[in-house]
Amino acid sequence: MAELIAKTPCEGLLPLTVGGVSLTEENPGVMTVVAPFRGREAALAQAMRAAHGVAFPAPNRSAVRAGARAIWFGRGQALLVGPEPDPSLAEHAALTDQSDAWALVRIEGERVEDVLARLVPVDLRVRLFKRGHTARTLIGHMAGSVTRVGPRAFQLIVFRSMAATLVHEVRTAMEAIAARGVLEG
Amino acid sequence: MRIPCPICGERDRREFYYKGAAVALDRPGPDAGEAAWDAYVYLRENPAGRTRELWYHEGGCGAWLVVTRDTVSHEIFGAELAGEADV
Numbered sequence: 699m700a701e702l703i704a705k706t707p708c709e710g711l712l713p714l715t716v717g718g719v720s721l722t723e724e725n726p727g728v729m730t731v732v733a734p735f736r737g738r739e740a741a742l743a744q745a746m747r748a749a750h751g752v753a754f755p756a757p758n759r760s761a762v763r764a765g766a767r768a769i770w771f772g773r774g775q776a777l778l779v780g781p782e783p784d785p786s787l788a789e790h791a792a793l794t795d796q797s798d799a800w801a802l803v804r805i806e807g808e809r810v811e812d813v814l815a816r817l818v819p820v821d822l823r824v825r826l827f828k829r830g831h832t833a834r835t836l837i838g839h840m841a842g843s844v845t846r847v848g849p850r851a852f853q854l855i856v857f858r859s860m861a862a863t864l865v866h867e868v869r870t871a872m873e874a875i876a877a878r879g880v881l882e883g
Numbered sequence: 884m885r886i887p888c889p890i891c892g893e894r895d896r897r898e899f900y901y902k903g904a905a906v907a908l909d910r911p912g913p914d915a916g917e918a919a920w921d922a923y924v925y926l927r928e929n930p931a932g933r934t935r936e937l938w939y940h941e942g943g944c945g946a947w948l949v950v951t952r953d954t955v956s957h958e959i960f961g962a963e964l965a966g967e968a969d970v
Contacts (some may be wrong), residue, residue, distance in 0.1 A: 757891065771946050772944045772945045773890055819894070819895035819898065820895075833943075834891065834899060834944055835942060837896055
């Protein structure tokens with residue numbers, strides 16, 4: 699009988715540090731897309747708050763509490779990251795387990811905004827894009843999710859099948875920013 | 884060129900996929916006759932100026948939008964959700 703060995707999306711590719719910016723994989727556990735049924739948004743928000751401590755996020759926002767992160771994930775969708783979704787949510791929303799579908803990475807460092815500015819067509823400077831702000835946007839040519847999780851840290855999510863491309867794109871941007879840093883002294 | 888998505892806010896044109904004139908919102912009834920269906924499927928205006936178009940926010944929230952744009956200046960006058968747009 700063959701024994702299957704689970705691999706994370708970025709296994710063998712990360713961690714990586716270039717020019718003071720680090721890229722690491724996060725293994726957040728369960729990932730569930732929560733899509734409220736029509737007219738049930740308020741009831742869902744209440745159920746999510748009761749069960750997981752985080753409400754259904756408004757567009758472009760995310761919330762985190764006690765290991766549960768709710769990220770706005772598109773029109774009428776949120777990604778619940780961390781816990782197994784409480785069964786009470788299923789009364790108000792379609793729940794889809796997508797734990798193995800996405801690659802999650804954390805990028806952190808002094809010049810992280812400069813690195814991401816090369817890849818993401820959204821202004822991510824902290825003045826406009828604060829902790830907890832999120833965007834469904836492009837990362838290079840990939841559709842993905844970008845969330846600020848700290849003063850110099852972001853979480854990036856792309857399809858699992860694009861994990862290697864993500865690492866390649868981000869590494870290239872990190873190397874370019876590091877090279878400019880050397881030139882500028 | 885930037886498009887003001889009603890859900891995400893103003894975003895770069897790269898995030899959007901262009902579909903074409905917003906005629907798809909005005910689908911004729913099954914009994915509308917050959918002329919109406921011929922016009923719906925094949926005939927398009929080629930305006931120089933203000934026009935209504937369907938764009939898909941593919942690299943964003945996934946909403947279909949009706950965008951009003953000037954084909955000469957590329958000025959964007961506004962965008963609304965296709966599901967809520969007047970035909």
